[in-house]
Amino acid sequence: MITASFRRELLVCFVIAALVPLMISSICLVSLFQNRVERSMEEDAANHLESISTTLEETMTGMDTLLDTLSQKDAIRVGITTDDSWEKNQAYTTLYGSTGNYRDYATFEVYDVNGHCLYTTRTAGNSGDLPVYWGILKEAGVHADNMVVARASRYVHGDVCLQAARGIVDEEDNLIGYLLVGMTGANIETLIAREDQTAGGFAIMDETWNKVYCSSYVGQTDMVEQLRSRVFSGSPLRQKGDTYFTYLQSVDGYPFYVAVGERDIFTGEFSRILIHVLGVLTLGAVLVCMAVSGVMSKYLAKPVYELVSVMQKVRQGQLEERVHSTRHDEFGMLSDTFDGMTEDLKEYMEIQVRQQKEINDVTIAAMQAQLNPHFLYNTLDTMKWVAKAKSVPELANMASDLANILRTSISGDRFIRLAEELQLVKSYMKIQQIRFENSFSYDVEVPMELEYFKIPKLIIQPVVENALIHGLKGREHGHIFVNIYDESEMLYIEVSDDGCGMPQEEMERINRGEVAKEREVGRRRHIGLDSIAKILKLYYGETAGVSVRPGEEGGTLVTLFFPRNKEG
Amino acid sequence: MKRIRTALVVLLSISILSVGCGAKQEPSLEPLPEEKKLVVYTSHKAEIYEPFIQEFEDRTGIWVEVYAAGSNEILEKVASEADKPEADVVFGGGADSLHAYTSYFEPYQVRCREQITSEYAPADDSFTLFSEFPIVFVYNKKLVFSAGTPQGWSELLEGKWKGKIAFANPANSGSAYTALCTMLSVCQDQKDRTEVMERFAGNLNGELCKSSAEVMDEVISGSRAVGITTEDEVKKYEDQGMDIGIVYPKDGTAVVPDGTAIVKGAKHMENAKLFLEFTVCEDAQNLIQDYGYRRSIRDDLKTDLTVNTIRYDMDWAQESREEILKDFEDAFSEKEVQP
Numbered sequence: 001m002i003t004a005s006f007r008r009e010l011l012v013c014f015v016i017a018a019l020v021p022l023m024i025s026s027i028c029l030v031s032l033f034q035n036r037v038e039r040s041m042e043e044d045a046a047n048h049l050e051s052i053s054t055t056l057e058e059t060m061t062g063m064d065t066l067l068d069t070l071s072q073k074d075a076i077r078v079g080i081t082t083d084d085s086w087e088k089n090q091a092y093t094t095l096y097g098s099t100g101n102y103r104d105y106a107t108f109e110v111y112d113v114n115g116h117c118l119y120t121t122r123t124a125g126n127s128g129d130l131p132v133y134w135g136i137l138k139e140a141g142v143h144a145d146n147m148v149v150a151r152a153s154r155y156v157h158g159d160v161c162l163q164a165a166r167g168i169v170d171e172e173d174n175l176i177g178y179l180l181v182g183m184t185g186a187n188i189e190t191l192i193a194r195e196d197q198t199a200g201g202f203a204i205m206d207e208t209w210n211k212v213y214c215s216s217y218v219g220q221t222d223m224v225e226q227l228r229s230r231v232f233s234g235s236p237l238r239q240k241g242d243t244y245f246t247y248l249q250s251v252d253g254y255p256f257y258v259a260v261g262e263r264d265i266f267t268g269e270f271s272r273i274l275i276h277v278l279g280v281l282t283l284g285a286v287l288v289c290m291a292v293s294g295v296m297s298k299y300l301a302k303p304v305y306e307l308v309s310v311m312q313k314v315r316q317g318q319l320e321e322r323v324h325s326t327r328h329d330e331f332g333m334l335s336d337t338f339d340g341m342t343e344d345l346k347e348y349m350e351i352q353v354r355q356q357k358e359i360n361d362v363t364i365a366a367m368q369a370q371l372n373p374h375f376l377y378n379t380l381d382t383m384k385w386v387a388k389a390k391s392v393p394e395l396a397n398m399a400s401d402l403a404n405i406l407r408t409s410i411s412g413d414r415f416i417r418l419a420e421e422l423q424l425v426k427s428y429m430k431i432q433q434i435r436f437e438n439s440f441s442y443d444v445e446v447p448m449e450l451e452y453f454k455i456p457k458l459i460i461q462p463v464v465e466n467a468l469i470h471g472l473k474g475r476e477h478g479h480i481f482v483n484i485y486d487e488s489e490m491l492y493i494e495v496s497d498d499g500c501g502m503p504q505e506e507m508e509r510i511n512r513g514e515v516a517k518e519r520e521v522g523r524r525r526h527i528g529l530d531s532i533a534k535i536l537k538l539y540y541g542e543t544a545g546v547s548v549r550p551g552e553e554g555g556t557l558v559t560l561f562f563p564r565n566k567e568g
Numbered sequence: 569m570k571r572i573r574t575a576l577v578v579l580l581s582i583s584i585l586s587v588g589c590g591a592k593q594e595p596s597l598e599p600l601p602e603e604k605k606l607v608v609y610t611s612h613k614a615e616i617y618e619p620f621i622q623e624f625e626d627r628t629g630i631w632v633e634v635y636a637a638g639s640n641e642i643l644e645k646v647a648s649e650a651d652k653p654e655a656d657v658v659f660g661g662g663a664d665s666l667h668a669y670t671s672y673f674e675p676y677q678v679r680c681r682e683q684i685t686s687e688y689a690p691a692d693d694s695f696t697l698f699s700e701f702p703i704v705f706v707y708n709k710k711l712v713f714s715a716g717t718p719q720g721w722s723e724l725l726e727g728k729w730k731g732k733i734a735f736a737n738p739a740n741s742g743s744a745y746t747a748l749c750t751m752l753s754v755c756q757d758q759k760d761r762t763e764v765m766e767r768f769a770g771n772l773n774g775e776l777c778k779s780s781a782e783v784m785d786e787v788i789s790g791s792r793a794v795g796i797t798t799e800d801e802v803k804k805y806e807d808q809g810m811d812i813g814i815v816y817p818k819d820g821t822a823v824v825p826d827g828t829a830i831v832k833g834a835k836h837m838e839n840a841k842l843f844l845e846f847t848v849c850e851d852a853q854n855l856i857q858d859y860g861y862r863r864s865i866r867d868d869l870k871t872d873l874t875v876n877t878i879r880y881d882m883d884w885a886q887e888s889r890e891e892i893l894k895d896f897e898d899a900f901s902e903k904e905v906q907p
Contacts, residue, residue: 208632
């Protein structure tokens with residue numbers, strides 16, 4: 001798959017990015033070039049066609065005039081019928097003398113009315129006879145006033161390919177002979193070359209597109225035959241696979257067409273060279289693409305691999321691993337972000353560990369306080385029964401309450417119902433009332449629906465103990481009031497006393513959530529308010545806590561608060 | 569991927585369009601109407617058919633497409649195209665060959681039909697005769713004095729001409745086959761057919777010319793002293809000044825005319841009829857006689873032929889063709905293996 005690696009994706013992208021513009025531009029270039037060449041070929045051909053057809057036209061018109069003049073000459077007329085050698089000489093001299101301008105391009109001959117050749121400007125040989133009932137002489141006989149032109153027939157001796165003829169009539173308008181002009185291929189070449197040195201290959205065709213003359217330079221020797229058969233079958237004149245472009249023009253006033261063949265350079269060798277050049281360019285482009293895509297993919301993939309290896313280490317727990325990228329691009333940003341993220345993760349993990357450790361410390365402390373609880377509990381139970389037997393009810397009650405407290409505090413549950421906690425507090429207060437000889441009162445106000453609400457164990461008792469021991473210290477009478485209520489999803493437990501109150505700085509310290517100094521903790525030997533706050537925060541999060549403020553009638557009001565939706 | 573593909577398609581179409589902009593301009597021409605066309609299959613040599621085609625085109629303005637090949641090839645082509653004829657006219661081919669293919673021809677009576685009284689003219693006018701030319705001997709004047717020339721077919725069977733006779737393969741050349749049949753008919757009175765065949769084949773010395781044109785080349789160049797060919801060939805080269813002579817066999821020779829036929833179902837029927845009329849018109853017949861070295865088929869125009877002619881049995885020649893060729897082949901190859 002292409003999408004399996006950077007290298008392949010990049011290679012495909014680069015190849016497309018390199019080859020498509022290359023292809024488009026080369027195609028555009030080639031077609032532009034082709035257009036240009038074709039246009040110039042067309043112009044070239046048009047010029048040649050024009051000059052060739054003009055030359056032919058002028059020559060024929062000149063010959064027409066010449067034949068007209070010759071046919072009027074008495075010397076020629078007499079020469080046809082005479083047997084006198086002097087008159088024959090005169091006729092030949094006239095023929096020879098008058099045709100001087102054209103003899104380089106044509107032979108001139110005089111035929112009698114039966115088609116016997118009488119005089120010829122040909123230097124060697126005789127043209128023999130021609131049928132007067134056939135071909136050009138017949139035409140000339142029918143149109144005695146005009147010159148007729150035609151391609152030469154097979155039975156004409158020599159390599160004459162183009163003929164012009166005119167009948168000669170006497171005073172009574174009787175046909176007495178013919179003037180015949182013959183042009184060979186060499187004559188035509190010479191004639192055209194005189195006017196247009198660069199004409200190159202051309203062909204002359206008659207009205208039915210039969211070949212009159214086709215120069216050897218035209219490239220394709222059967223060009224005329226091919227054109228004719230295309231016209232005959234009604235197929236387009238220009239077809240695929242032609243190595244020559246053919247251009248056509250008719251000769252004004254004469255039944256001929258001139259054709260010029262221009263070599264189509266967009267064939268064979270040229271196309272091969274073009275394909276080779278394009279092939280080499282394409283190959284070069286692909287190689288460059290491969291090299292660049294290799295380098296680029298390495299450049300792009302390396303940081304990714306580094307990042308992946310660091311990520312795997314982090315995943316295995318080596319949080320101290322860092323990428324430490326020196327790059328400033330997107331990969332640098334990615335690495336830096338990852339490093340930061342790992343740093344944060346490490347810190348978070350450390351906080352977690354520390355918190356767990358603290359909870360453990362507290363738990364251990366509690367465990368130490370519960371040393372041998374069953375022994376104590378059993379002892380207390382025994383004490384209760386001994387007291388009852390000895391009829392000391394206070395002692396029995398005390399032992400019973402203490403056992404009650406001890407039972408709750410040594411139970412394995414971290415959370416207990418609010419009612420149980422309050423029962424514990426009540427037992428504790430009873431013992432203390434005996435100790436302090438009932439010098440203070442204790443009240444609880446709690447809505448019925450909250451009695452089954454679970455709270456962390458032993459969070460009210462320490463506060464009450466605190467109030468009793470510190471708040472009512474040195475007082476004859478005192479009152480401790482526990483008020484529990486819920487308000488906007490928060491549970492509030494207020495413990496108030498009417499004692500001496502708490503020093504201002506201590507209150508502020510607790511409200512700020514700071515931990516008491518080591519010396520104070522050691523002195524008190526109990527779980528202080530700050531510890532309760534910590535426990536609440538650990539269980540309920542930051543919304544939970546402890547606040548202290550002076551009571552309305554003096555003393556201290558301690559409030560524990562935590563969200564009531566989170567029941568243990 | 570899909571988007572890449574779409575992009576490629578768009579790019580390709582752009583490039584195709586840009587190439588399309590460079591399309592060439594065709595030279596425009598009026599298409600040639602069918603009534604100006606005629607397709608002619610000819611087995612004549614170019615020097616014979618070209619003047620006729622040219623004159624026909626000049627006189628009628630009809631464009632003629634010519635397909636030239638050997639007479640057997642042309643007739644087979646016409647037969648194979650019978651369902652969808654390409655040709656309009658078959659121009660050339662001996663009467664004997666045309667005779668075998670009359671079912672592929674459209675009968676047509678030319679206007680001057682009564683002037684053509686040749687015995688070879690088909691009764692149903694399925695083809696029209698064109699010209700006559702007898703089978704003759706040609707000899708190289710440097711190698712044979714006129715007094716020593718073979719005077720008849722029977723002389724060619726004599727041992728003194730062994731290896732001196734140029735003869736075209738009768739399987740390829742229509743005129744050579746006609747000559748072979750003529751010889752068989754002339755000589756069968758005197759000798760057994762197999763013997764005639766064997767003696768003649770023996771005289772050829774295991775060598776045959778590929779075509780009738782090669783016969784003339786062999787004789788003119790002097791490779792062979794005498795040859796068997798048609799009168800027009802000899803006269804043509806004689807006229808060009810070649811040192812050759814002509815002998816009309818005294819014991820009789822065949823004058824088998826050639827002809828012209830309209831192909832059945834021809835696409836350009838009217839033009840084909842015009843062409844047939846043209847081939848037997850006075851001018852054309854004069855031309856074939858004056859410049860084609862052949863004899864006119866028309867009684868009112870033909871020159872006298874003072875040679876001993878035999879009646880050539882076309883039916884027999886056609887029916888026995890396979891057999892005669894096989895006999896000749898056997899006799900010929902038998903002689904060939906001898907040292």
